Amino acid sequence: MKFLAAIAVALLSASPTLAGERRLQPCQYNSGKWIQVRSIDNGSTFTLEWDDGPRMSYTWRGSNLDHWNVTDTKGGRWHYTDHRNQGGFTLMNINNGNQIKCLGVKR
16 A cells, blocks of 8 residues: 555645646757657556657656666666656666656646
């Protein structure tokens, strides 16, 4: 039960959107150019749809304190870090070091 509570807290703190909500936010992959990304929150999963084509869904596996707390649809393991003060987040692939950084969206 504690594990489910930790996931619920992580989801609520990590994504201030309603389930199914789509929003646009600037993101970059491996410090490349900033690209508009549609972020879709589905509660236990979220999807990033990049304007230049790629799309990937991610599933929560633990809390922000875990070494890896998100997996992608190809089995990649990622660490999600919430940028609470600035908004946005960073995903770091723990196997290959790839990084996705997304800026917060003003409401």
